[in-house]
Amino acid sequence: xxxxxxxxxxxxxxxxxxxxxxxxxxxxxxxxxxxxxxxxxxxxxxxxxxxxxxxxxxxxxxxxxxxxxxxxxxxxxxxxxxxxxxxxxxxxxxxxxxxxxxxxxxxxxxxxxxxxxxxxxxxxxxxxxxxxxxxxxxxxxxxxxxxxxxxxxxxxxxxxxxxxxxxxxxxxxxxxxxxxxxxxxxxxxxxxxxxxxxxxxxxxxxxxxxxxxxxxxxxxxxxxxxxxxxxxxxxxxxxxxxxxxxxxxxxxxxxxxxxxxxxxxxxxxxxxxxxxxxxxxxxxxxxxxxxxxxxxxxxxxxxxxxxxxxxxxxxxxxxxxxxxxxxxxxxxxxxxxxxxxxxxxxxxxxxxxxxxxxxxxxxxxxxxxxxxxxxxxxxxxxxxxxxxxxxxxxxxxxxxxxxxxxxxxxxxxxxxxxxxxxxxxxxxxxxxxxxxxxxxxxxxxxxxxxxxxxxxxxxxxxxxxxxxxxxxxxxxxxxxxxxxxx
Numbered sequence: 098x099x100x101x102x103x104x105x106x107x108x109x110x111x112x113x114x115x116x117x118x119x120x121x122x123x124x125x126x127x128x129x130x131x132x133x134x135x136x137x138x139x140x141x142x143x144x145x146x147x148x149x150x151x152x153x154x155x156x157x158x159x160x161x162x163x164x165x166x167x168x169x170x171x172x173x174x175x176x177x178x179x180x181x182x183x184x185x186x187x188x189x190x191x192x193x194x195x196x197x198x199x200x201x202x203x204x205x206x207x208x209x210x211x212x213x214x215x216x217x218x219x220x221x222x223x224x225x226x227x228x229x230x231x232x233x234x235x236x237x238x239x240x241x242x243x244x245x246x247x248x249x250x251x252x253x254x255x256x257x258x259x260x261x262x263x264x265x266x267x268x269x270x271x272x273x274x275x276x277x278x279x280x281x282x283x284x285x286x287x288x289x290x291x292x293x294x295x296x297x298x299x300x301x302x303x304x305x306x307x308x309x310x311x312x313x314x315x316x317x318x319x320x321x322x323x324x325x326x327x328x329x330x331x332x333x334x335x336x337x338x339x340x341x342x343x344x345x346x347x348x349x350x351x352x353x354x355x356x357x358x359x360x361x362x363x364x365x366x367x368x369x370x371x372x373x374x375x376x377x378x379x380x381x382x383x384x385x386x387x388x389x390x391x392x393x394x395x396x397x398x399x400x401x402x403x404x405x406x407x408x409x410x411x412x413x414x415x416x417x418x419x420x421x422x423x424x425x426x427x428x429x430x431x432x433x434x435x436x437x438x439x440x441x442x443x444x445x446x447x448x449x450x451x452x453x454x455x456x457x458x459x460x461x462x463x464x465x466x467x468x469x470x471x472x473x474x475x476x477x478x479x480x481x482x483x484x485x486x487x488x489x490x491x492x493x494x495x496x497x498x499x500x501x502x503x504x505x506x507x508x509x510x511x512x513x514x515x516x517x518x519x520x521x522x523x524x525x526x527x528x529x530x531x532x533x534x535x536x537x538x539x540x541x542x543x544x545x546x547x548x549x550x551x552x553x554x555x556x557x558x559x560x561x562x563x564x565x566x567x568x569x570x571x572x573x574x575x576x577x578x579x580x581x582x583x
Contacts, residue, residue, distance in 0.1 A: 101581065103159035105171045109178060110153025116179055117145035119235060123186065123228040132222035134190050141185035148182065166580060169571050176563060180204040183232060190225055191215070197552045201559050206232030208566035209448060211320025211418030211535035212558070214548045219324050223306060226323045230310040236566070237317025237448040238287050238351070286355045291316045294343045301335040315343045318448045320418025320535045327543070328408070329421040337408040337421060348375060348415040350446035370483030371444045371454045378442055378454075379414055383407050386431045393428050406431070409543075414438035416449040418535020425542035432538055436525060439534040450533030450565045452502060456495045458482045463492055501569045505561070506531060512557050518550070526550075530561035 120142035127135040163171065183206070184199035191199075198214040205212045206229055218226065291312055298308035307323055314321045324330035328337060346354070349372045357365035366372050387399070387406045396402040405422045412419040413435040424432050441457040443449030462480055470476050480487040506527055513523035518540065525537030526547070536543040541550070547558065564572050574580055 101167060101170060103156050104161050104163065105167055105174065106152055107156040107160050108163065108171060109174060110149045110151070110156065112175055113149030113152060113178060113182065114146055115149075116182065117142050117149065119231060120145065120186075120228075122231050123224040126224035126227040127222075130223040132224055134186070134222045134224045137186050137189040138224065138228075140189065141182075144185055145182045166574075169574050169580075173563070173567060173572055173575060176204075176207060176567065180207050183207070183228075186225065186228055190222060195552070197555050198548070201547065201555050202229070203232060204559050204562050205535075206230075206319065206321060207236035208533050208562040209233055209236045209317045209319035209416070209450070210530060210533040210562045210565070211314065212530060212541070212562070213321070213546050214550075214555070216325060216546065216548060218322065219330075226310060227306075229321050230313040230319075230323075233317040233319030233321050234291070234313035235317075237319065237347075238283055282355050283351050286351055286358060287316065290343070290346060290354070294339070297339045297343070298336065301339055302333055303331070303336060311340070312343070314419070315340055315417065316347050316448065318344065318347050318415050318417040318443070318450075318533070320412070320416075322419065327420045328412075332421075334404055337404065340419065341408055341411050344411050344415045344417050344419075345376070345379070347417075347448050348379075348443040350444040351448075352446050353444070369444075370485070371458065374458060375442055375444050375454045378438070379411060382414065382434065382438060383410050386410055386434060390427060390431060395427055410435050410438070413534055413536075414442045416443060416451060416532050416534040418529075420536060420543035423542065423544040425538050425544060436528050436532075436534070436537070439532040440528065450531070452499060455482065456498065459487055459492060459495045460499065462487070463496075498568070498570055501573055502531070505564055505569055509557055509561050513554055516551065516554050516557075518554055526554075526558055527561050530558045531565035533562060533565045 120138050124135065124138045124142065127133075127138055180200060180203040183203035184196060187194055187199040187202060188196065194215075201212070201214055204210075211233070215221070294312035294315055295308050298312055299305060303311065310321070310323050311328075313319070320327075322328065322330075328340065331337075349366070350369065353365055353369045353372055357363060383403075383406055387403045390396065390406060391399050391402045396405065405424075408419075408421050409424050410431075411417075413432075416439050424435070440451045442454060443451060445453045445455045447453075459480070459482055462482055466476075466478065466480055469478070480489075480492055506524075509531070510523050510527045513526060514520060518526070521538055522540040525539065526541045527537075529535055529537040529541070536545075541547055547555065550558065
């Protein structure tokens with residue numbers, strides 16, 4: 098075991114030293130707002146830098162080029178270590194906050210889940226809220242994808258990391274010749290769209306601080322807010338419309354955005370089968386749920402119903418987790434459908450979680466193909482999604498992923514039920530956490546948060562967030578004996 102851990106630990110130390118740079122933003126915030134947290138963030142930065150140096154220096158003799166399987170170990174340990182070190186400013190600033198709740202908060206931020214155990218968000222020091230949202234933003238495209246642009250400078254190749262971190266079954270598709278260039282290209286697009294979102298939110302009435310924080314949470318589909326009442330605090334159709342647009346943008350593969358930008362053509366989106374299916378599913382679901390709620394008399398008129406359904410449905414379906422209404426009080430069909438959409442809607446290569454639309458399409462086409470073979474047993478038609486032929490290897494991987502995904506949801510839900518949490522809260526909490534969607538229903542609904550959970554329940558949900566962000570397989574492979582054999 099140690100022969101694999103030591104080289105990985107050397108890289109982890111370098112990554113931790115690099116991660117210490119991220120404290121510069123909340124340090125700047127502490128200076129600007131003079132909120133009394135400057136020393137706490139400086140201390141946290143030095144702890145991260147010192148811990149990383151000790152880990153890096155102590156394992157320098159074990160430096161070597163990482164093997165492909167090392168990428169899975171590194172990416173999992175990196176998320177855990179980054180989340181753990183990110184708790185330091187929260188523990189120093191927020192009185193009475195336990196490590197369990199602090200770790201849940203930072204893991205929620207880095208996995209872009211957006212679930213929280215904190216109350217009185219608007220009363221927190223601005224630099225703390227800025228730190229929470231920066232974690233969202235960094236986690237959006239993945240700390241590891243950012244790191245592969247830097248790791249070549251440290252003498253470590255990045256391809257194995259990129260394949261372990263990048264969501265979806267199409268991991269071998271490259272945008273540029275070198276993996277570091279790919280990471281930089283994705284971050285360039287991510288940064289540019291984030292700036293556009295900040296400017297748009299400022300234009301429709303948000304102050305600069307709220308615009309920056311909510312843009313970070315929107316492009317990462319992280320869903321953190323600076324207010325307990327989330328986006329409902331603003332009660333602004335214009336703000337909601339801007340957020341809907343950018344949540345939909347973030348729900349599409351960022352590789353598609355890059356290709357569209359490089360080719361200066363919107364036709365790229367039309368040729369993306371996954372993006373078209375994503376938009377069509379969200380649009381049709383919004384219409385159906387709006388008509389349903391209007392027929393039930395939930396809101397007095399159709400435009401109001403459309404406004405609230407469109408924002409909250411897009412938010413949950415894209416795994417963002419913002420809320421403008423307490424949809425837990427809506428007829429149960431709609432919130433359950435929204436949570437179902439969070440499982441399947443967003444594109445592979447987006448900042449969302451869940452099964453992803455490409456896997457949904459592959460599974461649907463596989464099902465249709467099997468039905469055709471019942472009628473025509475000698476049928477030799479290939480499995481296709483759009484114009485792309487899907488190999489048996491990819492189809493098998495998709496089936497394996499979905500089986501493990503469903504197994505994880507079931508087992509973790511039973512853990513919560515066995516611990517005393519009610520059925521609805523248990524199921525929806527795990528679905529929301531493993532999809533990185535944020536709020537569930539009942540005890541963990543949009544008008545509540547995860548604070549009422551026991552420490553055990555909180556750790557179960559934390560593990561679910563990690564599983565979801567790393568897409569189950571990258572974590573579960575570490576528990577197989579074959580992984581640790583030479």
